[in-house]
Every structure is written in C-alpha cells, then in structure tokens.
Amino acid sequence: MREHLKRGEVAKVLDSNIETIRYYENIGLAGASGRSASGHRLYSQNDVEMLRFALRLRQLGFTLAEVRELLTMTEGQSYSCKQVAEIAEGHLARIHRKIADLSQLAQSLEDIIAECKRSDTPECALVTTLKMPESGED
Numbered sequence: 001m002r003e004h005l006k007r008g009e010v011a012k013v014l015d016s017n018i019e020t021i022r023y024y025e026n027i028g029l030a031g032a033s034g035r036s037a038s039g040h041r042l043y044s045q046n047d048v049e050m051l052r053f054a055l056r057l058r059q060l061g062f063t064l065a066e067v068r069e070l071l072t073m074t075e076g077q078s079y080s081c082k083q084v085a086e087i088a089e090g091h092l093a094r095i096h097r098k099i100a101d102l103s104q105l106a107q108s109l110e111d112i113i114a115e116c117k118r119s120d121t122p123e124c125a126l127v128t129t130l131k132m133p134e135s136g137e138d
Contacts, residue, residue, distance in 0.1 A: 004034070004042040014052055021051060029054050029068060050075065062091055 011018040024030040025041075030051045032041035043051075050071060057067045066087055073079035115125035 006040045010043045
C-alpha cells in the first residue's frame with residue numbers, strides 16, 4: 001500500500017462507503033493526517049488501521065461512544081487488556097439482553113398468531129388481542 005491514500009482509495013481498501021469515512025471524520029472518530037498539494041485529504045497507514053478498527057467495532061455493534069473510547073485508549077497505547085475486555089463484556093451483556101427481549105417478543109407474537117383462525121371473516125384474534133388494553137391501562 002502507498003504511504004498515503006486519498007479518501008476514495010481508503011474506502012476501497014476498507015471495503016467501506018466513502019460517506020461512512022466522511023461521517024467518522026465529521027464526528028471526530030477518524031481523520032486524515034494531511035493534505036495533498038491539490039487539497040485532497042491524505043490518510044497514513046495508521047489512519048487506515050484506526051478506521052479499520054472503528055469499522056470492525058461498529059460491525060460488532062459497539063456504540064459510537066464505545067468506539068470513541070476504544071480508539072482513544074488504543075491510539076495512545078494507554079490501555080490494558082482488562083479495560084478493553086470490560087468494555088466488550090458490557091457490550092456483550094447488552095446483546096444478551098436484546099436477544100432475551102427479542103425471544104420474549106417472538107414468543108408473544110407466536111402465541112397471538114396461534115390464536116388466529118385464518119377465516120375469511122374480519123374476526124381476527126390478532127387484531128382483537130392487539131386492540132385490547134394492556135394490563136394496567138384503562
């Protein structure tokens with residue numbers, strides 16, 4: 001890889017959208033090290049590595065705040081593996097909670113659908129159930 005790349009070249013190298021890279025710059029997650037004589041932003045190998053790290057974190061569902069924290073920690077080499085693991089474990093716990101919530105949601109919908117007679121009349125258990133007030137509502 002060349003010493004410095006333009007934004008479009010970085011997008012190709014990272015198999016990313018150029019707008020994603022631009023967005024990461026705008027919110028301060030990434031940036032170019034310099035500019036060419038013609039004013040194009042130029043990205044060093046380190047810039048590309050940091051963008052790759054940020055993109056991979058986002059693919060795993062880390063929040064932008066977590067990405068920012070991890071980038072800051074790793075960029076300055078001021079981190080321990082334990083600190084990184086704690087952030088990852090917190091994220092994993094949120095994923096497990098979401099999975100549990102989605103499983104409960106799926107079960108509720110399956111139960112409602114099971115009550116559906118699938119007749120040609122407008123009488124539908126799904127509509128009736130969803131129109132009923134929830135417990136605690138008036």
